[in-house]
Amino acid sequence: MSRAIALIDGNSFYCSCERVFDPKLAGVPVIVLSNNDGCAVARTAEAKALGIRMGEPWFKIRDLCRREGVRAFSSNYTLYGDMSARANAIYRDFSPAVEIYSIDESFLDLSDVREDRRAELARDLRATVRAWTGIPTCVGIGPTKTLAKLANHIAKTIPDLAGVCDLTDEDERAAWLCRIHVGEVWGIGRASLAKLEAMGVDSVADLRDLDPRPVRKAMTVVGERIIHELRGLACLPLELMPAQRKGCAVTRSFANRVTDRETLEQAVAAHATRLGEKLRRGGLGTTHVTVFYHTSTHDQGSPMRSVSTTVTLPEATSDTLALISAARAGVARTWRDPGDRPWRYSKAGIVTTDLMTLEESPRPLFGRLDRERSGPLMAAMDECNARFGRGSVVPARAGLEAKRAWATKFGMRSPRYTTQVSELPTARAAP
DNA sequence: TCTGGGGTCCTAGGACCC
DNA sequence: TCTGGGGTCCTAGGACCC
Numbered sequence: 173m174s175r176a177i178a179l180i181d182g183n184s185f186y187c188s189c190e191r192v193f194d195p196k197l198a199g200v201p202v203i204v205l206s207n208n209d210g211c212a213v214a215r216t217a218e219a220k221a222l223g224i225r226m227g228e229p230w231f232k233i234r235d236l237c238r239r240e241g242v243r244a245f246s247s248n249y250t251l252y253g254d255m256s257a258r259a260n261a262i263y264r265d266f267s268p269a270v271e272i273y274s275i276d277e278s279f280l281d282l283s284d285v286r287e288d289r290r291a292e293l294a295r296d297l298r299a300t301v302r303a304w305t306g307i308p309t310c311v312g313i314g315p316t317k318t319l320a321k322l323a324n325h326i327a328k329t330i331p332d333l334a335g336v337c338d339l340t341d342e343d344e345r346a347a348w349l350c351r352i353h354v355g356e357v358w359g360i361g362r363a364s365l366a367k368l369e370a371m372g373v374d375s376v377a378d379l380r381d382l383d384p385r386p387v388r389k390a391m392t393v394v395g396e397r398i399i400h401e402l403r404g405l406a407c408l409p410l411e412l413m414p415a416q417r418k419g420c421a422v423t424r425s426f427a428n429r430v431t432d433r434e435t436l437e438q439a440v441a442a443h444a445t446r447l448g449e450k451l452r453r454g455g456l457g458t459t460h461v462t463v464f465y466h467t468s469t470h471d472q473g474s475p476m477r478s479v480s481t482t483v484t485l486p487e488a489t490s491d492t493l494a495l496i497s498a499a500r501a502g503v504a505r506t507w508r509d510p511g512d513r514p515w516r517y518s519k520a521g522i523v524t525t526d527l528m529t530l531e532e533s534p535r536p537l538f539g540r541l542d543r544e545r546s547g548p549l550m551a552a553m554d555e556c557n558a559r560f561g562r563g564s565v566v567p568a569r570a571g572l573e574a575k576r577a578w579a580t581k582f583g584m585r586s587p588r589y590t591t592q593v594s595e596l597p598t599a600r601a602a603p
Numbered sequence: 604t605c606t607g608g609g610g611t612c613c614t615a616g617g618a619c620c621c
Numbered sequence: 622t623c624t625g626g627g628g629t630c631c632t633a634g635g636a637c638c639c
Contacts, residue, residue, distance in 0.1 A: 360619090
């Protein structure tokens with residue numbers, strides 16, 4: 173039996189999640205905005221047809237949206253994450269091996285399915301996901317991940333295929349590869365595209381037929397791998413166990429520019445608090461945190477400043493109090509009092525790159541943190557926040573100001589329909 | 604006079620992804 | 622007024638070692 177990988181993804185996934193719970197959105201252009209309601213990150217076909225591009229800033233398209241009746245939403249990751257989990261539960265009914273690749277994409281191993289039954293199974297899968305979650309999807313099938321991704325792209329763009337494209341058959345595949353532009357290949361970004369075009373490559377088939385060795389010179393081993401994958405030789409295995417993450421970051425733009433030190437420290441302390449939660453969920457700790465903050469390149473005429481500093485912790489930890497101290501220390505160490513033209517900071521963050529599991533981390537002889545007290549305290553805090561909502565319990569040092577001038581904007585967020593009892597959708601029956 | 608060779612580790616930066 | 626956030630992988634080059 174030949175190897176077969178399917179890639180299934182949600183169509184305009186965030187927008188589709190919004191539509192599931194608001195039938196009035198059917199057929200209407202819908203977009204979902206990034207954090208801070210900054211720019212469009214998901215668009216339905218109707219919104220794309222209006223010319224709204226990926227990543228387009230909200231303030232530039234707001235008038236158009238009002239005029240054309242586009243429904244815009246702030247991102248609601250709680251909802252999208254839960255819908256994603258539901259979809260993946262269904263995928264597991266259809267395949268023994270599922271790799272969750274992103275919030276809206278998963279690879280499924282279909283190698284055990286007979287070649288002439290794969291497309292049928294894919295149609296069944298789509299229908300089931302649609303019926304059980306309300307999310308429309310597309311499925312691409314191929315002998316390698318790269319070809320499955322390409323098949324998915326074809327399924328999405330050719331309406332006649334009804335959402336399923338199977339590139340298993342070599343002759344059929346060869347015909348498709350001649351028709352698709354090389355820029356659609358997974359892993360070919362702007363820089364590689366320019367190099368390939370300079371080499372006279374236009375279609376995916378052109379790339380497939382290139383000699384891999386010179387490509388490796390120009391595009392590293394990544395480019396060479398893509399060629400092999402396009403030829404049907406698998407270089408990328410299915411990753412069934414999520415790898416231990418190597419780094420972790422919490423970074424946010426401010427809703428309003430920040431000019432004073434205490435506000436900035438509060439922001440990084442809040443980011444440190446969130447970082448601690450993320451680390452603890454994976455049982456991970458860090459020995460260094462990098463704190464950064466900077467002004468915006470869009471603030472022409474204002475003085476520019478970009479700061480980044482790394483603070484060392486006494487030992488690997490995920491303790492929120494220790495992380496907050498480190499974050500505040502990073503600001504204290506780098507803060508400069510403004511002159512008559514103050515710096516208007518637009519963004520701050522806290523980043524770690526050296527994560528390790530706490531159990532394996534070495535402990536110093538001197539200056540150790542008190543893990544015996546920290547562990548239960550953090551566990552209690554996490555438990556409270558899980559039960560009563562994030563932010564129910566925070567360290568006082570994270571800042572208690574009710575009104576956080578810097579806090580991220582989510583002005584158009586939909587309810588957390590599936591995870592918060594108080595926000596359940598209501599249905600009314602006509603008498 | 605003669606100025607090796609190979610290895611590891613770390614970091615910064617580029618590229619790409621969703 | 623207003624321009625997202627969070628990852629991974631790869632390579633080159635320097636420091637250091639024997």
